[in-house]
Amino acid sequence: MTRHIRHAAFFCALLLAALLVNAARVQVVEAPAYDDNIANRRTTIARYGQPRGNILVDGAPVTGSQDTGEHLRYERTYTNGPMYAPVTGYASQVYGTTLLEHTEDGVLAGTDPLLSPFPLWGAAARGRYPGGDVVTTLRRAAQEAAYEGLAGRKGAVAAIEPSTGRVLALVSAPSYDPSVLSGNGSAVARSWSTLNRDPDRPMLNRAARKTYPPGSTFKVVTAAAALDAGVVEDLDAKTRTPDPYTLPGTRTRLTNASEGCKNVPLRKAFEWSCNTVFAKLGVEVGVDRMAATASAFGFNDAELKIPYSVAESTFDTRVDRAQLALSSIGQYNTRATPLQMAMVAAAVANGGQVRSPYLVERTLRAGGGTVAAAGSRPMRQAMRPSTAAQLRELMVDVVREGTGTNAWIPGATVGGKTGTAQHGLGNSGTPYAWFVSWAQGDRDVEPKVAVAVVVEDADADRGEISGGGDAAPIARAVMEAVLKSSPEPRR
Known part of the structure; x- marks a missing residue:
């Protein structure tokens, strides 16, 4: 009898061990598959069962969470x-997340293990914590100036701090209200369809995600290359340039929107x-240089990421000499985002150094403790410091007495470059009006802001000067907003 009881007990122990092994397999090995299963709503219900953390600008939230009282309880709101x-x-219950709501989702949704007081345990337990906050580098005054400047127009503005790479403003127009996509009702599907x-x-x-021909604003890059290579050694020496200029190997004659360009020095050009x-x-x-x-x-x-990905700006390296000529004035296959052209202006302002742009200053736990902070950003030398000094001089001349006078700010030193970019079949599209610039207050020890503005529906009849007429006033407003405001204390 005892022997049978012992056998039964041993068998029960085996069954218990098998049960525990299977439970561990399901909860550990198979857990990701169950979590991702479309029929499993527990993860979704848990995700929206608590308020989402906020995205902050100058220390104040521009996002929120609304309690709907439904299964998916909290919906995202936007100020x-x-x-x-x-x-x-x-951040949509139906269509997922994009941009900062996507790249910082772990912190905002409370799933990042670093939100736990014990990160290693949090990673193993896969727990959920109160959503943390994301502190951006934006300056509210600059963002408002850019948004109001583009009101009723189609285009974009990017502004960065030259010495650090902080993104101070990032505006795209026309825009939309993300809150119409937050919930899961029929209105959300209708809004999605309408927007698309x-x-x-x-x-x-x-x-950050559309590239344009940069037109004459790319001449900043060409001037930097020519000065660094020693092709131009004196800003006031004649360049021996015919007008019109016949593209090498072709019969195509390139002309100018301005009179008197024959043989002019680089300064006047x-x-x-x-x-x-x-x-x-x-x-x-x-082409190589x-x-x-x-x-x-x-x-x-x-x-390039800021932290979300940025469209690649391109300079074609497989061009013949005629195509290189067009590429060097920001046409042919040369393409750039407004953020990239703000980086170009910032490099000039920052002594030739390019700082990688970034949008997140730090992330915080719900109680205010820091989860992660922006470290030192990568830096590279785009040109010699002496070349950058010469380009600052040239850009200041553009604002003082050239095509960029609409960007002048009393009590500040402003440098700029206008541009009008042709596009479309046979250049039939309305030209894009560009302006890139930087500004330094008279009491500042270094330039405080670099800006790029593109207006898609600029005046087609104003030639090269349309960049100064359509885009420069917007850039001026953004630069003034940065120079006149100081960042709010950040949490």
């Missing part, structure tokens, strides 16, 4: 949603944006 949409993106059918593409982040001079300079510099300089500024970098 000034259209103004901040290119930064926040959306809109030919103006309001959900497209034009500041930059001030009045002479296409012929810069096309010829690009050819003399050569032009490409290397463009790359140093950030072109052809597919890995």
Whole structure:
């Protein structure tokens, strides 16, 4: 009898061990598959069962959470949603997350193990904690100035702090209100359909995820390459440039929007944006050195993140001499985001150094403790410091007496470069009006802001000067907002 009881007990122990092994398999090994199963709503219910952390600008939230009392209890809300949409993106119960709502989802949703007082245990337990906050680098005054400047227009603005790479403003127009996508009702599906059918593409982040031909603003890069390569040694020496200039190996004659560009020095060519001079300079510099300089500024970098990904700005390295001439004046295959062109202006302002742009200053736990902070950003030298000093001089001349006078700010030193970029079949599209610039207050020890503005629906009849007429006033407003405001204390 005892022997049978012992056998039965041993068998029960085996069954218990098998049960425990299977439970461990299900809860540990198979857990990710069950979590991702479309039929499993527990993860979704838990995700929306608590308020989401907030995205902060100047210490104040621009997001929130609304208690609906339903199974998916909390929906995302947005303050000034259209103004901040290119930064926040959306957090939708149906369509997921984008931009900062996506890249910082672990902190905002409370699933990041670092939110736990014991991170290693939190990672193993896969727990959920109160949502943390994301502190952005944005300056509210600059964002408002950019958004109001583009009101009723189609385009984008990017502003960064030259010495650090902090993104101070990022605006895209037309925009949309992310809150219309937050819930899961039929209205959300209708809003999604309406937004995606809109030919103006309001959900497209034009500041960081759309590339444009940069037009004459790219002449900053060409001038840097020519000065660094020694092709130009004296800003006031004649450049021996014909007007018109015949593209090498072709019969195509390149002309200028301005009069008097024949043989002009680089100083005047930059001030009045002479296409012929810069096309010829690009050819003399050569494709290898032009490409290397463009790359140093950030072109052809597919890995740029701020922390969400940024569209790659491109300078074609497989061009003949005629194509290189056009590329050197920001046409042909040269493409850039407004953020990239703000980086170009910032490099000039920062002594030739390019700081990688970033949008998140730090992340916080619900109680205010720091989870992670922005560390030292990568830096590279786009040009010699002496070249940057010469370019600052040239850009200041553009604002003082050239095509960028609309960007002048009393009590500040402002440098700029206008541009009008042709596009479309046979250049039939309305030209894009560009302006890139930087500003330094008279009491500041270094430039405080670099800005790039592109307006898609600029006046087609104003030629090169449209960048100064359509885009420069917007840049001026953003620069003034930064120079006049100081950052609010950040949590």
